Amino acid sequence: MSVNRRTFLAVGSAGAALALAGCASTPGRPLARVVVIGGGYGGATAAKYLRLWEPRLDVTLVERNEAFVSCPISNLVLAGAEKIENLTVRYDGLRKYGVRVVRDEATAIDYDRRVVRLARGDALPWDRLIVAPGIDFQYEQIPGLDNAEAQSRVLHAWRAGPQTVALRRQLEAMPDGGVFAISIPRSPYRCPPGPYERASVVADYFRQAKPKSKVLVLDANSDIVSKPALFRGVWAERYKGMVEYVPNSELVEFDVKRNVARMQVEDVKATLFNIIPPQRAGQVASDLVTVNRQWCGVEFLGFESTKIPGVHVIGDAIAPAPAMPKSGFMANNHAKVAADAVIARLTGQPLNTDPIIANTCYSFLTTTEAVHVASVHKYDRDQKTLVVVKGSGGLSSARSTLEGEYAYAWARNIWADALG
Amino acid sequence: MTASPRNAARTALLAATTFLAFGAGSAAAQQAPDRPTERQVRAWAAACAACHNTDGRSIGGFPVLAGRSAEDTYRALVEFRSGQRPATIMHQHTRGYTTDELRHIAEWFANVKPAR
Numbered sequence: 001m002s003v004n005r006r007t008f009l010a011v012g013s014a015g016a017a018l019a020l021a022g023c024a025s026t027p028g029r030p031l032a033r034v035v036v037i038g039g040g041y042g043g044a045t046a047a048k049y050l051r052l053w054e055p056r057l058d059v060t061l062v063e064r065n066e067a068f069v070s071c072p073i074s075n076l077v078l079a080g081a082e083k084i085e086n087l088t089v090r091y092d093g094l095r096k097y098g099v100r101v102v103r104d105e106a107t108a109i110d111y112d113r114r115v116v117r118l119a120r121g122d123a124l125p126w127d128r129l130i131v132a133p134g135i136d137f138q139y140e141q142i143p144g145l146d147n148a149e150a151q152s153r154v155l156h157a158w159r160a161g162p163q164t165v166a167l168r169r170q171l172e173a174m175p176d177g178g179v180f181a182i183s184i185p186r187s188p189y190r191c192p193p194g195p196y197e198r199a200s201v202v203a204d205y206f207r208q209a210k211p212k213s214k215v216l217v218l219d220a221n222s223d224i225v226s227k228p229a230l231f232r233g234v235w236a237e238r239y240k241g242m243v244e245y246v247p248n249s250e251l252v253e254f255d256v257k258r259n260v261a262r263m264q265v266e267d268v269k270a271t272l273f274n275i276i277p278p279q280r281a282g283q284v285a286s287d288l289v290t291v292n293r294q295w296c297g298v299e300f301l302g303f304e305s306t307k308i309p310g311v312h313v314i315g316d317a318i319a320p321a322p323a324m325p326k327s328g329f330m331a332n333n334h335a336k337v338a339a340d341a342v343i344a345r346l347t348g349q350p351l352n353t354d355p356i357i358a359n360t361c362y363s364f365l366t367t368t369e370a371v372h373v374a375s376v377h378k379y380d381r382d383q384k385t386l387v388v389v390k391g392s393g394g395l396s397s398a399r400s401t402l403e404g405e406y407a408y409a410w411a412r413n414i415w416a417d418a419l420g
Numbered sequence: 421m422t423a424s425p426r427n428a429a430r431t432a433l434l435a436a437t438t439f440l441a442f443g444a445g446s447a448a449a450q451q452a453p454d455r456p457t458e459r460q461v462r463a464w465a466a467a468c469a470a471c472h473n474t475d476g477r478s479i480g481g482f483p484v485l486a487g488r489s490a491e492d493t494y495r496a497l498v499e500f501r502s503g504q505r506p507a508t509i510m511h512q513h514t515r516g517y518t519t520d521e522l523r524h525i526a527e528w529f530a531n532v533k534p535a536r
C-alpha cells in the first residue's frame with residue numbers, strides 16, 4: 001500500500017529520537033531541576049518520562065521505601081495465591097534513565113524557598129515540583145483505632161507491603177468457621193473495586209482451605225461501588241452462602257478489646273476485622289489540599305495545583321475529575337500528562353490542549369479468573385475537566401482465565417513502564 | 421473475517437493519508453488548527469503504554485506496537501473500534517478516540533525503533 005512515509009516520519013521521528021536520547025546522561029548544565037515526591041505508580045512514571053522526553057532535565061525522585069510494592073495483585077497474596085516478593089520492584093531501573101533516586105522521607109515542602117525538606121538528607125531545591133504521595137488514612141475519624149497499638153492489630157492492608165503479609169498471616173491463623181469482616185469507607189477511596197476483589201479472592205481461599213468460614217462485607221456506600229453485577233454474580237454462584245454484603249454500613253467506632261465494630265445502626269462482631277479507613281492525600285501534600293480537607297485540587301491540562309503554581313499533583317492524592325477512579329493505571333496516565341506539562345513550562349512551549357487518558361482496572365473474582373472495567377477520558381474545553389468519552393469503555397461480560405492472564409500482563413507491563 | 425471490512429478500513433486509511441499529504445504539502449509553515457502537535461501525539465500514545473509498555477515495547481502478554489507498520493496498527497485499531505475484530509478490551513479503548521487520533525497514534529508507534 002502506498003502510504004506516505006514522509007508524513008509518518010514528520011509525526012514521530014523527533015519523539016523516537018528523544019526516546020533514544022533518554023538513555024544518555026545529561027551533557028552540560030541541566031535545563032532545570034524537577035523534584036518528584038513519591039515513587040509509586042504516579043511518581044515513578046513521572047520521573048521516568050521527564051527524563052525520557054527531556055534528557056536535559058535534572059530529575060530527583062524522593063521515596064521513603066527501599067523498593068516499590070504493588071497494591072494491584074496484592075489481594076492474591078491474601079488469598080495465598082501469590083507472594084509479595086513477586087510484586088516488589090527495585091528502583092534501579094529508573095537510574096538507567098538518569099533519574100536520581102533518593103531514599104528518604106520528604107518531611108515538608110517550603111513553597112517560598114522552593115525546596116523539599118528531608119528527614120535525613122540535605123533539602124532538595126526545585127524549579128518545578130511533582131507531588132505523588134498516594135494516600136494517608138483518617139484514623140482520627142475512627143475512635144478506638146486512633147492509636148498505634150490498635151492500628152498494629154487491626155490492619156488495613158491498603159498500602160501493599162508488611163500489612164499485606166501480616167493480614168495473610170491473620171487469615172491463615174483464623175479458625176475454620178470464623179467470620180472475616182471487611183469495612184469499606186465512603187467513596188472516593190483508593191481502588192473502587194479493590195475491597196470487593198478482596199472479598200472474592202479471600203472467599204476462594206476459604207472455599208479451598210476453610211469451607212465453613214464466611215466473608216462479611218460492611219460497606220459505607222449504598223451499593224457496590226464498582227462492577228456490582230459481576231461481583232454479585234460470583235458471590236451468588238461460586239461463593240453461595242459464604243459472602244454476606246451489607247450496604248449503608250459505616251464504621252463509627254472500633255472496640256479493639258472486644259473486637260466489635262460499632263456501625264451507625266448496630267454492633268458487629270467478627271473473628272477477624274480488616275478495616276479500610278477513610279483516606280486523604282498523603283500528609284506531605286497537606287498544604288495543597290482544597291477539597292473536603294481530603295484531596296488536592298488540580299487543573300486537568302497539566303495537573304498543576306489549583307492552589308500553588310509551579311507544583312503538580314498526580315495519582316490518588318488529587319480531587320478526581322468526574323468518574324475518574326483512584327487507580328494505579330490513572331496515576332500512571334496522570335504522570336505522563338504532568339511530565340509533558342512540566343517540560344512545556346520549563347522549555348517555553350504551550351500546554352497540550354487535548355489530553356486523552358485512559359483507565360482499566362482488572363479484578364480477580366477467583367484466584368485465576370478476572371474481569372475488567374475500562375474508560376477513556378478526554379479534556380472538555382467548556383467544562384475545563386477530563387470527562388469520560390461517550391461510548392468508550394465498559395465491563396467484561398463474564399470472568400475468564402484469559403483476563404486473569406491479562407491482569408498479570410498489565411501489571412508486569414505497567415511496572416516496566418513506570419520503573420524499568 | 422470477511423473481505424469487506426478490510427477494504428473499508430483500507431479506503432478510510434488511504435483517504436486519511438491522502439488528506440494528510442495534501443495538508444502537509446500545501447500549507448508548508450502554517451499548521452492546520454486541528455493538526456495535533458508531535459508532543460500531543462506522543463502523550464496520547466503514552467496512555468497505551470500502561471498496557472503495551474513504554475513506546476509499545478511490550479514485555480509479554482500484550483502485543484508489541486513498537487515499529488509495527490502504521491497501516492497494520494491503524495487497521496487493527498479501526499476494526500476494534502467498529503467491533504469487526506474480536507477483543508476483550510481494545511474495542512472499549514479505541515471507542516474513546518476519533519479515527520484521526522488513532523491514525524496519528526498508529527503512525528507514532530510505527531516510528532519507534534523495535535529494539536533498543
Ligand SMILES: Cc1cc2nc3c(=O)[nH]c(=O)nc-3n(C[C@H](O)[C@H](O)[C@H](O)COP(=O)(O)OP(=O)(O)OC[C@H]3O[C@@H](n4cnc5c(N)ncnc54)[C@H](O)[C@@H]3O)c2cc1C
Nearest residue numbers: 038040041042064071072106133134191315316327328329
Ligand atoms: C488491594 C488493592 C488493589 C488495587 N488494585 C488495583 C488495580 O488492579 N489496578 C489499578 O490500576 N489500581 C489498583 N489499586 C490502586 C493503586 O494501588 C493506587 O491507585 C496507586 O498506587 C496510586 O498511585 P500513587 O502514585 O498515587 O500512590 P502510591 O502508589 O501509593 O505511591 C505513593 C508513594 O509515595 C511514597 N511517599 C508518600 N509520602 C512520602 C514522603 N513524605 N516521603 C517520601 N516518600 C513518600 C510512598 O512510600 C509511595 O511509594 C489497588 C489498590 C489496592 C489497595
